[in-house]
Amino acid sequence: MSQDWQQLNTDVIALLKEARQNVLQKMRNPLTVAEKTNRKDLVTNVDKANEQFLIAGIRRLDPTAQVLGEEGFGDHLTSLQGRVWIVDPIDGTMNFVKQQDNFAIMIGIYQDGVGQLGYIFDVMNNVLYHGGPQLGGVWANERPVSAPADIALADGLIGASGPLVIHDVAHMQKIVHDSAGMRISGSAGIEMINIMKGETLGYISHLKPWDIAAGQVLMNTLGVQVSTIDGQPLDMLSSNLVLVATKKAQRDILQIEEDDVSL
Known part of the structure; x- marks a missing residue:
């Protein structure tokens, strides 16, 4: 440096x-x-x-x-x-x-x-x-801080936005169903911390630049994937439906989006 x-x-x-x-x-x-x-x-x-x-x-x-x-x-x-x-x-x-x-x-x-x-x-x-x-x-x-284990969606808890799950936005109910369970902290920063501690494998929410800017740097440094819900890079000057996840969990979630299925 x-x-x-x-x-x-x-x-x-x-x-x-x-x-x-x-x-x-x-x-x-x-x-x-x-x-x-x-x-x-x-x-x-x-x-x-x-x-x-x-x-x-x-x-x-x-x-x-x-x-x-x-x-x-x-x-x-x-x-x-x-x-x-x-x-x-x-x-x-x-x-x-x-x-x-x-x-x-x-x-x-x-x-x-x-x-x-x-x-x-x-x-x-x-x-x-x-x-x-x-x-x-x-x-x-x-x-x-060590890189969190690269685990699949089925093997870990996922942080989520409650309204996204309630309204089944982007097949959130299927994603949560396929995970080991959902956790809601009410803070994007705390959700990033949970991922860094290995307590959750990812997080999905509508986020604005200030919600994800710091977390994206830390996640990328640790090998955790940060993208839109369909796998595209974030536009850091606008709001995004953001997917933060281990590589394996990201693949699982993108497959759910691609299959376009719901419960």
């Missing part, structure tokens, strides 16, 4: 640790909660304040980069040329509001459209998963 990337990684870790402390401090006070698109799509004063804090820090660290943030405090991007930071200040806001647990702070750093560094901070457990091509691996704090 070049000295520039090494220093950037050190600085990002410091920024995220400070962001975590800010979030924990704000959690001691009543939250201001608002709806974005509906009653299940929430935003809080902490989401907004944390994104503003992170973007200010990124501007100091990397003044020429563009920043895409969930709450709109970054730039309006039309391409991924140059260096682009993609920020989710609180991933799993409903969990944050209702549980005060199972949420993450996430940053993905891309260079000319290619993921270079990814960070998923499990705030309440104080574990920062970070890595990418520029680090040559993935770490949970200081501990190296």
